[in-house]
């Protein structure tokens with residue numbers, strides 16, 4: 001039995017059964033050609049069955065599929081890290097690899113908290129935006145503010161004591177820094193727009209460095 005995500009098992013429509021995928025197309029066993037306009041929730045942004053990516057993946061599989069980075073390194077991870085470093089702004093030169101968006105959020109929050117703990121600071125609060133979505137692991141749910149996804153796990157402010165949610169507006173941001181800037185460990189923002197919350201105006205809060213960043 002497969003438990004499908006974001007669906008009520010009792011009322012679930014039978015899922016579409018695929019046989020192959022190419023570019024933006026998903027082909028079903030019974031001959032339908034569908035266009036996947038969400039790229040498998042944004043994780044296949046270069047399209048399915050991309051020849052260059054397939055070749056890179058198979059080439060790497062011939063050597064090894066995965067090794068831990070605990071005490072070990074290798075050329076592909078060093079190359080990827082160097083490439084990301086070129087794109088990242090300012091002195092954001094360190095890459096910590098994790099396996100999903102939610103875990104990346106957990107890691108980033110842990111780093112921010114530990115940075116402050118190491119400095120002996122009392123900072124204990126995360127600043128976040130109303131209607132934000134940061135993933136489905138527990139800390140990610142706490143910094144998120146999306147009832148639809150997380151109501152069953154206690155989304156009331158009572159249960160989110162270490163997080164302050166503010167509206168997506170510059171005055172609210174300035175007020176939060178003025179009122180409780182000394183308590184903040186970090187400010188977490190979705191990149192470019194608030195997807196699940198449907199707010200585009202995040203761009204007003206953090207202007208991109210250059211038009212190409214969009």
Ligand SMILES: Cc1ncc(COP(=O)(O)O)c(C=O)c1O
Pocket residue numbers: 041100101102103105133134135136190191195
């Ligand atoms: C902004 C944002 N953060 C975190 C996540 C969680 O990522 P994942 O589903 O890979 O855990 C998502 C997923 O849609 C997201 O849109």
